[in-house]
Amino acid sequence: MLYNRRMLTSTANERVKLIRSLQSQRKTREKEGRFVVEGTRLVEEALLSGSPFDFVFYCNPDHRAQALLDKMEKQSIARIEVSPQVMQACADTEHPQPLLAVLPFPALTPNANSLLLICDRITDPGNLGTLLRTAAAARVDSAILAPGTVEPFNPKVVRSSMGAHFRIPIETLEWNEIRMRTQGLNVWLADTETQGAARYDEVNWTRPSAIIIGGEAEGPSDEGRALAEGAVFIPMPGGSESLNAAVAGSVILFEAVRQLLSQ
Amino acid sequence: MLYNRRMLTSTANERVKLIRSLQSQRKTREKEGRFVVEGTRLVEEALLSGSPFDFVFYCNPDHRAQALLDKMEKQSIARIEVSPQVMQACADTEHPQPLLAVLPFPALTPNANSLLLICDRITDPGNLGTLLRTAAAARVDSAILAPGTVEPFNPKVVRSSMGAHFRIPIETLEWNEIRMRTQGLNVWLADTETQGAARYDEVNWTRPSAIIIGGEAEGPSDEGRALAEGAVFIPMPGGSESLNAAVAGSVILFEAVRQLLSQ
Numbered sequence: 001m002l003y004n005r006r007m008l009t010s011t012a013n014e015r016v017k018l019i020r021s022l023q024s025q026r027k028t029r030e031k032e033g034r035f036v037v038e039g040t041r042l043v044e045e046a047l048l049s050g051s052p053f054d055f056v057f058y059c060n061p062d063h064r065a066q067a068l069l070d071k072m073e074k075q076s077i078a079r080i081e082v083s084p085q086v087m088q089a090c091a092d093t094e095h096p097q098p099l100l101a102v103l104p105f106p107a108l109t110p111n112a113n114s115l116l117l118i119c120d121r122i123t124d125p126g127n128l129g130t131l132l133r134t135a136a137a138a139r140v141d142s143a144i145l146a147p148g149t150v151e152p153f154n155p156k157v158v159r160s161s162m163g164a165h166f167r168i169p170i171e172t173l174e175w176n177e178i179r180m181r182t183q184g185l186n187v188w189l190a191d192t193e194t195q196g197a198a199r200y201d202e203v204n205w206t207r208p209s210a211i212i213i214g215g216e217a218e219g220p221s222d223e224g225r226a227l228a229e230g231a232v233f234i235p236m237p238g239g240s241e242s243l244n245a246a247v248a249g250s251v252i253l254f255e256a257v258r259q260l261l262s263q
Numbered sequence: 264m265l266y267n268r269r270m271l272t273s274t275a276n277e278r279v280k281l282i283r284s285l286q287s288q289r290k291t292r293e294k295e296g297r298f299v300v301e302g303t304r305l306v307e308e309a310l311l312s313g314s315p316f317d318f319v320f321y322c323n324p325d326h327r328a329q330a331l332l333d334k335m336e337k338q339s340i341a342r343i344e345v346s347p348q349v350m351q352a353c354a355d356t357e358h359p360q361p362l363l364a365v366l367p368f369p370a371l372t373p374n375a376n377s378l379l380l381i382c383d384r385i386t387d388p389g390n391l392g393t394l395l396r397t398a399a400a401a402r403v404d405s406a407i408l409a410p411g412t413v414e415p416f417n418p419k420v421v422r423s424s425m426g427a428h429f430r431i432p433i434e435t436l437e438w439n440e441i442r443m444r445t446q447g448l449n450v451w452l453a454d455t456e457t458q459g460a461a462r463y464d465e466v467n468w469t470r471p472s473a474i475i476i477g478g479e480a481e482g483p484s485d486e487g488r489a490l491a492e493g494a495v496f497i498p499m500p501g502g503s504e505s506l507n508a509a510v511a512g513s514v515i516l517f518e519a520v521r522q523l524l525s526q
Contacts, residue, residue: 130507130510133503135501137497138499138501139499139502162503168501201521235520238401240396243397247396247509250514251514254497261500
């Protein structure tokens, strides 16, 4: 195995500057249509999905990372060895991993419209990432991000979503587009109010449906409320005010999965 | 309303030193049997629960915080006004809130044994806190923390648990104690392996049960596996490797709630 032996050691390098700007600036991500994926597991997900790669940085690869680098060599993906200092400068995490890749935004298109997740003003990147991870596990047809939701290529979202970006379409849309996309669907809003709302497990999720999950800080928007034909709630015997937004969304999505699998 | 007008401005004050040590040192928390609660919402939960208070720091209270301070005055709880600099020095969060309290560890005792959550090597404070928040909403009889799980009075756990500490017993136990506590219960282990495991929704959760949730980094321990009489899995149509540990635990706990409420 022959790798390029010229290790990249300068943080003034153009690729390093690009990565740092992609990590910190939404504007750069949107202008370039590119984002950064950190860590062996996420890079593996991207590779398995068949996503194109711009290039990969590696530093002290362990066995698993090396196996991925070997696969990349066969696909002629540019692999650049970097010093620990360069990897640290590029990483969004405190403890950099052996692999980091720059990729174009995945362009997955929904091929059905039977279960949609709509994230409405979810501002916490960890919450959005966790919800996208669940949505991928539940195989929703699309995760739609409504206005006021954190951008999906934010490094913290990417990290906590565990590869969801390569498994399901994630679409950032305006409300008029969301209204068009949800025509003919039963649209439900997850609410903490129980009055006038249906129990989440008494809804028929085997019909084409969309579920709107509001953020914890501000709750769902007026547009989200207007779009929904009804609200659903999760009964909480403990009398708590609410669940974590990602948890509430996950409980509802997996009730939908339970019904779909029990058909 | 008369408050003590001598605002605390020195970070060398003994109470400030105590708070900073309680925030950063598990050893101090255990020696003192005390912990710190930050923010209006958590302080409100503590007050509603009837928990005793050592003292409260306040700084620029808004309307809601002031209402709580008035309630505390009636209960003769020590309230000390502090400067923004002191509040910042005491806070574990970047944006300090108007209230911060020091309290003894809550001493709730389980009054039934029909649904237990066992956290096994959950090392991420945010995950543990989110799971405890769900456990409180689901009204488990007790949340048991097995060896290798993050300590429940860690500031990040307290913050993400949203008052669970005041609603349900949280017990840190050794495995031999956990074995005794779970005698007569159906003990299930949440697993990502589907072979030999039952679907989580095909288990009868209306019988007295315990569910073991392993951490994401290392999974459940050998002791946890040995204690469980069987494993349950969550079917994932998306073919993902796993869910976030707090999400997996929440989906299973709310399936138990769904069955219990449908009886």
